[in-house]
Amino acid sequence: MNKKVCVVGLGYIGLPTAALLANRGYEIHGVDVVESTVETINEGNIHIVEPDLDTFVRAAVNSGMLKASLQPDYADIFIIAVPTPFHDGFVPNVDYVVSATKAISSYVKDGNIVILESTSPVGTTELVESTLKEEGIDTSSLFISHCPERVLPGYIMRELVENDRIVGGITEEATKKTVEFYQTFVQGEVLSTDARTAEMAKLTENSFRDTNIAFANELSILCDKFNIDVWELISLANRHPRVNVLQPGAGVGGHCIAVDPWFIVHAGGDDAKIIKTAREINTYKTEWSIEKIKNAALTFENENGKKATVACMGLAFKPDIDDLRESPALYITKTLKDENFNVLAVEPNIKDHDDFEIVAYDEASEKADIIVYLVAHKEFKGLKNLDKKVIDFCGILK
Known part of the structure; x- marks a missing residue:
């Protein structure tokens, strides 16, 4: 089993994932661009509120299995978990994904698994591959996949383990290798597909929720007009x-x-x-x-x-x-x-x-x-x- 994991982005998804993996026996090198975040984590503390996360982080840091840094390091597996906001006009902004990919390019080596966990527009996993190529990396020897997070804030530590996961690789072999990794710590089913379908699946899940909430919100406006509870x-x-x-x-x-x-x-x-x-x-x-x-x-x-x-x-x-x-x-x-x-x-x-x-x-x-x-x-x-x-x-x- 590959043992060292570099997690880029120590926010609401990256830090819980890093802490969970560290407590499952993986050596974790966490990366964040915010110096105060890195310092807080290396002290065994957390900078976000999430039930049970503090316990996981403290145990991981105290055991020496989790260390945070401003720079990536060599690893067997790289997980990109950075924000994907949008520009004005609701245009997707994948700049953080590109920056994270460039940051790890000096450290990836043959046989590495590179996973994009950030929720992303369709085609972003392919962008990770093309960015690595532009940085001079032979991606034919890498296993590049997308595995979107599917957790609910407030229940992240539990759902990281219990929820089903979707894995879509750039290649079938990348999918297989990435599935094997998630199966080491996920109790839910790890489902295989291609990268574009995995990206669209996460967008579909959230759009489904948004559409159903919109129905309820429209009802509330109508009920206010009709004087109905x-x-x-x-x-x-x-x-x-x-x-x-x-x-x-x-x-x-x-x-x-x-x-x-x-x-x-x-x-x-x-x-x-x-x-x-x-x-x-x-x-x-x-x-x-x-x-x-x-x-x-x-x-x-x-x-x-x-x-x-x-x-x-x-x-x-x-x-x-x-x-x-x-x-x-x-x-x-x-x-x-x-x-x-x-x-x-x-x-x-x-x-x-x-x-x-x-x-x-x-x-x-x-x-x-x-x-x-x-x-x-x-x-x-x-x-x-x-x-x-x-x-x-x-x-x-x-």
Whole structure:
């Protein structure tokens, strides 16, 4: 069994993967471009919030099986787990993937497995290969594959092991070699395909979720217009044996569902009609939520002769994590602040933020005139709202 793994990118996927592998007997050389992240990990600590991750990292570092660095090193297996955001206009940005590939090019050698785990537009794994070729590497002796992560924040350490994985290689032999590697630590089934299908599979999974959430968000807007409780409506509709409407929110966030559908839309153009419409509905729901809060605040001011203090409960993109990437809650809170509304920013999973003073949830609940539930964090459940105006976008009061 190949024993040394170089993991490039020590974020929400790279670090858990590195820590898990280190605890399974692999020697891990982790790479990140942020010096403070490298220092934190080498001290046995973590820079992100994820249940059980701290235990895995501490054990891995203390055993000497996990070391972090600013530069790659020689290894048997290379895993690229860097961000894939988009440019303005929702154009995919794979610059980090290209940079990571160039960074490892001086260290790859014959027989190495190179795995792209970053969720990527179709064709990106082929770009990894062509980038290595441009760097003078004979890729015919490498095994290059795509294996997209499929984990849920809050359950990453468990799902890295239990979930099925999809592996698509540039060649059949690359697929086989990569499958064998994942089978050493994945309890779920490791499914074989080609690189392009593996890339599209991950985009499809997230676009499916986005489309179904868009249906729920559109329902919530209609129910507000019709004066119907959307939560009761969905509960009743879901009693049908073949109906499973998801829960609405203030939009859709996170680095996957809020981003990946645009990769398909960009490449698919006019043929990606439903996927594009779903993205637009979920983006609109966030703007709609902002207008609803602003109207409530202005109504309060007209009735009371003073500006309303609005408690924005939650900044993360989903409950009980600290991940703010593409978060509609964060966007809503920043927009209200930028438009000079009196905002109390509440996020129990982070200590500070560059744009806000983070206020304790019980203090905010007491001081606010209007309480806006943006994220269903466990700390907010059962919170007494007294006689305050409450706007619940996440169903935490149900």
